[in-house]
Amino acid sequence: MTAPLRIATRKSALALWQAEHVAALLRQAHPGLTVELVPLSTRGDEILDRSLATIGGKGLFLKELEIAMLEDRADIAVHSLKDVPAELEPGFVLSAILPRADAADAFISNDYATLAELPNGARVGTSSLRRQAQVRALRPDLQLLDLRGNVNTRLAKLDEGHYEAIILACAGVDRLGLSGRIRHRLASPDWLPAPGQGAIAVESRDGDRRVADLMVALTDAETQMAVAAERAMNEKLGGSCAVAIGAWCVVAEYGLTLHGMVGNAATGELVRAQADATSDTPVALGHEVAAMLLAQGAEELLKPQR
Numbered sequence: 001m002t003a004p005l006r007i008a009t010r011k012s013a014l015a016l017w018q019a020e021h022v023a024a025l026l027r028q029a030h031p032g033l034t035v036e037l038v039p040l041s042t043r044g045d046e047i048l049d050r051s052l053a054t055i056g057g058k059g060l061f062l063k064e065l066e067i068a069m070l071e072d073r074a075d076i077a078v079h080s081l082k083d084v085p086a087e088l089e090p091g092f093v094l095s096a097i098l099p100r101a102d103a104a105d106a107f108i109s110n111d112y113a114t115l116a117e118l119p120n121g122a123r124v125g126t127s128s129l130r131r132q133a134q135v136r137a138l139r140p141d142l143q144l145l146d147l148r149g150n151v152n153t154r155l156a157k158l159d160e161g162h163y164e165a166i167i168l169a170c171a172g173v174d175r176l177g178l179s180g181r182i183r184h185r186l187a188s189p190d191w192l193p194a195p196g197q198g199a200i201a202v203e204s205r206d207g208d209r210r211v212a213d214l215m216v217a218l219t220d221a222e223t224q225m226a227v228a229a230e231r232a233m234n235e236k237l238g239g240s241c242a243v244a245i246g247a248w249c250v251v252a253e254y255g256l257t258l259h260g261m262v263g264n265a266a267t268g269e270l271v272r273a274q275a276d277a278t279s280d281t282p283v284a285l286g287h288e289v290a291a292m293l294l295a296q297g298a299e300e301l302l303k304p305q306r
């Protein structure tokens with residue numbers, strides 16, 4: 001009998017879905033392997049009244065799960081890749097990147113079909129500076145209001161009438177079986193998602209050979225290349241949730257195309273760049289697009305917006 005593989009996860013419905021998904025794939029790839037979930041609460045889940053940027057950023061969602069791995073209460077942690085900071089804590093690696101789901105954002109409203117249809121001054125709920133900047137660029141008249149919490153909480157706040165529309169990630173809405181609520185896909189290259197959006201990542205202790213071997217079966221090479229380019233661009237720009245950065249890498253037969261964007265949530269000013277590369281140089285491509293954005297004045301926009 002080999003020891004069970006323990007998966008640390010947050011307790012939100014989306015996090016549990018993703019952890020169960022990884023568990024099911026592992027059981028399928030490795031018959032006989034016992035897989036268990038270790039649900040944990042993180043500071044990022046507990047503090048809902050302040051923006052992520054002010055309470056210390058996305059790393060807050062990882063810390064408790066990393067401590068569980070260091071204390072040998074868990075072997076891996078499952079994350080939405082877009083919640084994983086550009087730089088991991090020392091001693092940890094991303095040991096698998098799963099095939100990407102729909103990376104687009106979702107326009108969700110009970111009364112309106114698209115952003116363009118919203119009446120003048122309508123209230124849009126999103127705490128993401130990237131989403132705010134892109135809404136502002138398209139519709140400077142709209143009111144942007146904060147909206148945090150898990151996917152179900154955000155939908156409930158829309159239904160309670162606090163907003164005319166909200167913006168979520170299609171991937172999360174789809175995973176929870178709520179695709180019917182998506183009125184319109186805000187899709188690339190006009191509208192860019194967060195780096196890594198739609199991809200699930202497995203984090204583990206660096207040097208854990210057993211885990212590394214088990215995870216090979218889960219990794220998707222195309223997704224790994226695409227998100228490597230997006231995350232390299234983000235890292236070069238010093239990306240965090242305190243700045244508005246969008247990235248989307250298309251993988252085609254001839255190679256990669258990376259679309260990048262930096263924006264300002266207050267003014268709606270956006271700068272965009274794109275470049276192509278062969279599929280063996282995703283990190284260099286990310287750095288190239290970051291340099292193109294900086295050459296267009298992205299630096300000014302990248303000053304922390306809150």
Ligand SMILES: NCc1[nH]cc(CCC(=O)O)c1CC(=O)O
Nearest residue numbers: 080083168169171172197198199
């Ligand atoms: N910010 C929280 C978060 N992290 C990952 C997803 C969705 C799933 C994904 O992008 O993989 C969401 C919800 C959202 O942005 O609507």
